[in-house]
Amino acid sequence: MFSRTLRTSHVAAPLRNNAFSRTTLVKRTVTTDAATAHAEAVPAEDTKPFQVTLSDESFETYELDPPPYTLNTTKKELKQIYHDMVSVRRMEMAADRLYKEKKIRGFCHLSTGQEAVAVGIEHSLTKEDDVITAYRCHGFALMRGGTVKSIVGELLGRREGIAYGKGGSMHMFAKGFYGGNGIVGAQVPVGAGLAFAHKYKGNNNVTVALYGDGASNQGQVFEAFNMAKLWNLPVLFGCENNKYGMGTAANRSSALTDYYKRGQYMPGLKVNGMDVLAVKAAVQHGKEYTTAGNGPLVLEYVTYRYGGHSMSDPGTTYRTREEIQRMRSTQDPIAGLKQKLLEWNVTTEEELKRIDKDARAAVDAEVAEAEAMPPPDATPQNLYEDIYVRGSELPFMRGRTLEENYYY
Amino acid sequence: MLRFLRPASRFVSAAAARPVARSAFQLFPRVPAIIQSQGYATEGGVKDYTVRDALNEALAEELELNPKVFVLGEEVAQYNGAYKVTKGLLDRFGDKRVIDSPITESGFCGLTVGAALAGLHPVCEFMTFNFAMQAIDQIVNSAAKTHYMSGGIQPCNITFRGPNGFAAGVAAQHSQDYSAWYGSIPGLKVVTPWSAEDAKGLLKAAIRDPNPVCVLENELLYGQVFPMSEAAQKDDFVIPFGKAKIERAGKDLTIVTLSRCVGQSLVAAENIKKKYGVEVEVINLRSIKPLDVESIVKSVKKTHRLLCVESGFPAFGVGAEILALGMEYAFDYLDAPAQRITGAEVPTPYAQKLEDMSFPNESLIENYIAKMLRL
Numbered sequence: 001m002f003s004r005t006l007r008t009s010h011v012a013a014p015l016r017n018n019a020f021s022r023t024t025l026v027k028r029t030v031t032t033d034a035a036t037a038h039a040e041a042v043p044a045e046d047t048k049p050f051q052v053t054l055s056d057e058s059f060e061t062y063e064l065d066p067p068p069y070t071l072n073t074t075k076k077e078l079k080q081i082y083h084d085m086v087s088v089r090r091m092e093m094a095a096d097r098l099y100k101e102k103k104i105r106g107f108c109h110l111s112t113g114q115e116a117v118a119v120g121i122e123h124s125l126t127k128e129d130d131v132i133t134a135y136r137c138h139g140f141a142l143m144r145g146g147t148v149k150s151i152v153g154e155l156l157g158r159r160e161g162i163a164y165g166k167g168g169s170m171h172m173f174a175k176g177f178y179g180g181n182g183i184v185g186a187q188v189p190v191g192a193g194l195a196f197a198h199k200y201k202g203n204n205n206v207t208v209a210l211y212g213d214g215a216s217n218q219g220q221v222f223e224a225f226n227m228a229k230l231w232n233l234p235v236l237f238g239c240e241n242n243k244y245g246m247g248t249a250a251n252r253s254s255a256l257t258d259y260y261k262r263g264q265y266m267p268g269l270k271v272n273g274m275d276v277l278a279v280k281a282a283v284q285h286g287k288e289y290t291t292a293g294n295g296p297l298v299l300e301y302v303t304y305r306y307g308g309h310s311m312s313d314p315g316t317t318y319r320t321r322e323e324i325q326r327m328r329s330t331q332d333p334i335a336g337l338k339q340k341l342l343e344w345n346v347t348t349e350e351e352l353k354r355i356d357k358d359a360r361a362a363v364d365a366e367v368a369e370a371e372a373m374p375p376p377d378a379t380p381q382n383l384y385e386d387i388y389v390r391g392s393e394l395p396f397m398r399g400r401t402l403e404e405n406y407y408y
Numbered sequence: 409m410l411r412f413l414r415p416a417s418r419f420v421s422a423a424a425a426r427p428v429a430r431s432a433f434q435l436f437p438r439v440p441a442i443i444q445s446q447g448y449a450t451e452g453g454v455k456d457y458t459v460r461d462a463l464n465e466a467l468a469e470e471l472e473l474n475p476k477v478f479v480l481g482e483e484v485a486q487y488n489g490a491y492k493v494t495k496g497l498l499d500r501f502g503d504k505r506v507i508d509s510p511i512t513e514s515g516f517c518g519l520t521v522g523a524a525l526a527g528l529h530p531v532c533e534f535m536t537f538n539f540a541m542q543a544i545d546q547i548v549n550s551a552a553k554t555h556y557m558s559g560g561i562q563p564c565n566i567t568f569r570g571p572n573g574f575a576a577g578v579a580a581q582h583s584q585d586y587s588a589w590y591g592s593i594p595g596l597k598v599v600t601p602w603s604a605e606d607a608k609g610l611l612k613a614a615i616r617d618p619n620p621v622c623v624l625e626n627e628l629l630y631g632q633v634f635p636m637s638e639a640a641q642k643d644d645f646v647i648p649f650g651k652a653k654i655e656r657a658g659k660d661l662t663i664v665t666l667s668r669c670v671g672q673s674l675v676a677a678e679n680i681k682k683k684y685g686v687e688v689e690v691i692n693l694r695s696i697k698p699l700d701v702e703s704i705v706k707s708v709k710k711t712h713r714l715l716c717v718e719s720g721f722p723a724f725g726v727g728a729e730i731l732a733l734g735m736e737y738a739f740d741y742l743d744a745p746a747q748r749i750t751g752a753e754v755p756t757p758y759a760q761k762l763e764d765m766s767f768p769n770e771s772l773i774e775n776y777i778a779k780m781l782r783l
Contacts, residue, residue, distance in 0.1 A: 105577025166580075166758055182581035252508060
């Protein structure tokens, strides 16, 4: 009790200046309602910008002025965002099916329910910015430029998979996307390093380094925080808080569940992670903030995963079916955006249906292509390639027996 | 004499003064192999256990017997263990003894080491030893070295356990075998159970041992069923460290192996007997630190040929160590150079066909035996 008082009233005090004090007076709680934004006077043209006003429950801040509650967008962009979220979900559902058909091996972590985070982040970045995340990575890989075919191909262990069948579900890489990392929390300092490189090279870019609420307690997360703040690195740390680290509820693993305050000396921003527009507004603001030299931020995306931690976890032993059902039926990011698009006359029911149908058909077609792709041949060359950079390999790698040694 | 006044030494002598436990050590290996392999027979009280059940029983018994023992790790309590090894322990022993930790390997490993320094007997579970890499500094520097650095004043009775080595289809970051890593550290003891009896007896011995012990289990073995002798079902059953078990007697070639490769070697040995009538001796190391050099040498004296089968990386590995020991202690008895089958020197690939090429399997072992014996 004492320490809590100390934390809020004294420790934070030296950080506070006039700009900050305003925000701390206003108490807000972040909603997870996916359909709370407003828009008026939506233009007829697809590419003409207009303004969307976000709910004042979209953000909560820590030692930070809140981002603008308005967002400039176009009908075209909104439709693309909708299309992207539908694609990610469709792809994850295909992965779910393929896993159950025993065509995907090992671990498979799906992001169904969390699509607004990956899609919202992508729509606030450029391809020169970086993203790094943990093992729940399929949606990010798709958004960063991976194709459905290559991602599902990887899940199926195909030669034409995004990592040539070497990485599997947890390890996917693309330009500006540094994985796909399997060790909980390890990607966070690596993300700080990506930001360090931006600063070093003089790029005006940002790194989004994501981790889950479970990973948020790892020591190296705090080590990364310290260096990022110390050296003013352009990094947006992002805790995807889906409320459960594996089967452990956040309040059973974390002494402070306000993950956006975990940076202590670093300003934080809690975002409605079910509302893709709020995510976009937050990351857009974060990028401006940090590339202006203001240093790193800790973002918390409040979200929810519909499925278990991985395919082997039914996800119902540590939370009620009612809770999952309530989130699915009332807070769904895709349904929320859909409702708004119709309400604002951004699109018609028919056009939305067509977008849905096209996105699903495109994903299904690529999944079918991926299934038809061959796995890598069981040749030593396929096995031993790429352990080292080509041309700089060791003379040979040892096989299981001497006879199986592979000479480059 | 002064040495015996030191706290740690008192601790050891206290452990040694458990006559029941010690006699159980010696009884078990003398049970003839034929009785152990009776399988489903109920005569003699032999029962079928999965490795998972055996580990669970070992933990339950030690929690029951010693209030200083507690289990701490990720998802061990309410979720009943990521691989269900700790199933039911929370209900039975409560949340003081069975504790869910946050996903902070370095932190909770350090914390359990601290509790061990203060006299408790923690069982620190890693969801897999791949994640223990986050905490290896605590295992090596804080746990393994403290007794020596303190001049024998400060013991650290802790058990680190969890699945080690490759599972299936989980790719490079989740597939590593750490036997050689931990096996190289003075101050640690390292056991590698294969069967249900191994699992129970070695885990219980690990918890009782006054030193830090790594119990390197294998995820693919958890669901495998083994017969468990009546003696092994009792709560005083422990297996002594540094005693290998001859799982199959033979006269033509000695296979020294551990963990999952024991089962593969036994299958290969059986097949080779059917095909060529030769008898391969299969030695299950059970513990790799201490390592039972004597049993290996004795066997090589008989067979004159040595093959080590393991699934770690080849360079500087368990196989390399066994071969070096073969050179040092049994060179004169060998009729041919000792050989090893290991994991391939490659980060584990995801695609199944490539993964299959990365680890030993029954047919590879069989073919290699045939080659070594020129069959």
